[in-house]
Amino acid sequence: MTIEMNDNPADDEAAARLSALGHPTRLRVFRTLIAAGPDGMPAGELAARVGVAKNNLSSHLNVLRQGGLIVMRPSGRSRIYAVDLDTIAATIGYLVSDCCQGHPEVCEALSPGMERAC
Amino acid sequence: MTIEMNDNPADDEAAARLSALGHPTRLRVFRTLIAAGPDGMPAGELAARVGVAKNNLSSHLNVLRQGGLIVMRPSGRSRIYAVDLDTIAATIGYLVSDCCQGHPEVCEALSPGMERAC
DNA sequence: TCAATTGTTCAATGACCATTGAAATGAATG
DNA sequence: CATTCATTTCAATGGTCATTGAACAATTGA
Numbered sequence: 001m002t003i004e005m006n007d008n009p010a011d012d013e014a015a016a017r018l019s020a021l022g023h024p025t026r027l028r029v030f031r032t033l034i035a036a037g038p039d040g041m042p043a044g045e046l047a048a049r050v051g052v053a054k055n056n057l058s059s060h061l062n063v064l065r066q067g068g069l070i071v072m073r074p075s076g077r078s079r080i081y082a083v084d085l086d087t088i089a090a091t092i093g094y095l096v097s098d099c100c101q102g103h104p105e106v107c108e109a110l111s112p113g114m115e116r117a118c
Numbered sequence: 119m120t121i122e123m124n125d126n127p128a129d130d131e132a133a134a135r136l137s138a139l140g141h142p143t144r145l146r147v148f149r150t151l152i153a154a155g156p157d158g159m160p161a162g163e164l165a166a167r168v169g170v171a172k173n174n175l176s177s178h179l180n181v182l183r184q185g186g187l188i189v190m191r192p193s194g195r196s197r198i199y200a201v202d203l204d205t206i207a208a209t210i211g212y213l214v215s216d217c218c219q220g221h222p223e224v225c226e227a228l229s230p231g232m233e234r235a236c
Numbered sequence: 237t238c239a240a241t242t243g244t245t246c247a248a249t250g251a252c253c254a255t256t257g258a259a260a261t262g263a264a265t266g
Numbered sequence: 267c268a269t270t271c272a273t274t275t276c277a278a279t280g281g282t283c284a285t286t287g288a289a290c291a292a293t294t295g296a
Contacts, residue, residue, distance in 0.1 A: 035221070055243085055287085077243080095139065096210075098153040103154075106155060143254090171255080172272080174255060
């Protein structure tokens with residue numbers, strides 16, 4: 001009879017990040033920033049590209065930032081946002097972790113998707 | 119002056135999948151199924167392991183299934199759920215796609231997280 | 237200093253979501 | 267055929283989230 005853990009902090013953290021990405025606007029923001037690379041992009045340009053109101057974008061950026069998925073640095077009167085690569089790597093890792101202890105075929109099946117991307 | 123696309127079906131689809139994973143209970147369910155491998159696991163055992171009411175689990179399973187992240191097959195009076203590997207691979211791929219056209223350092227930064235998992 | 241630019245915060249609204257208990261389905265067993 | 271078992275569906279509840287307009291900083295340049 002094993003003890004039941006029905007509350008795991010690591011799950012909550014990873015779920016919060018995935019939930020942050022689980023919104024059309026935020027996903028577009030994130031992918032736009034991924035494509036922009038480490039230099040990032042100011043909020044205004046981001047709003048124009050994604051096609052969303054500035055105040056609305058601002059709250060979405062806060063969600064992504066609180067999840068640790070993006071970082072911000074001020075530059076003049078702009079604020080430049082960029083992806084945090086470590087966080088997204090860790091999140092993906094957590095999502096599929098434990099898939100290879102006993103079931104290596106799972107990770108093999110995942111490879112094509114990754115190769116297509118990178 | 120480029121045309122603004124502020125509604126992309128691909129984004130909506132991927133966001134729906136990430137949103138499905140962006141809930142602590144559903145994330146635990148998904149990872150439990152990943153660990154279970156292709157054979158999957160009946161709903162009852164899943165409910166016991168994750169520590170959630172059966173009717174509640176049922177609705178969460180529906181969300182994951184509508185996102186295409188898991189599949190179900192009946193077996194006797196049980197219903198056995200298992201992960202759909204193609205979907206999760208495609209979702210991860212979409213998440214980080216376009217990161218290497220001009221910014222290969224992004225994908226290089228992602229690799230360690232994947233290796234840790236697999 | 238005045239005004240324009242760049243973003244954020246706030247409050248309010250409506251919409252969506254998770255959870256619960258009770259009832260219902262559907263398959264196996266006696 | 268009635269019963270048990272495994273799971274789902276339903277309705278109702280409270281809670282959280284996205285969006286909008288208006289007001290508020292903070293920075294730059296005339």
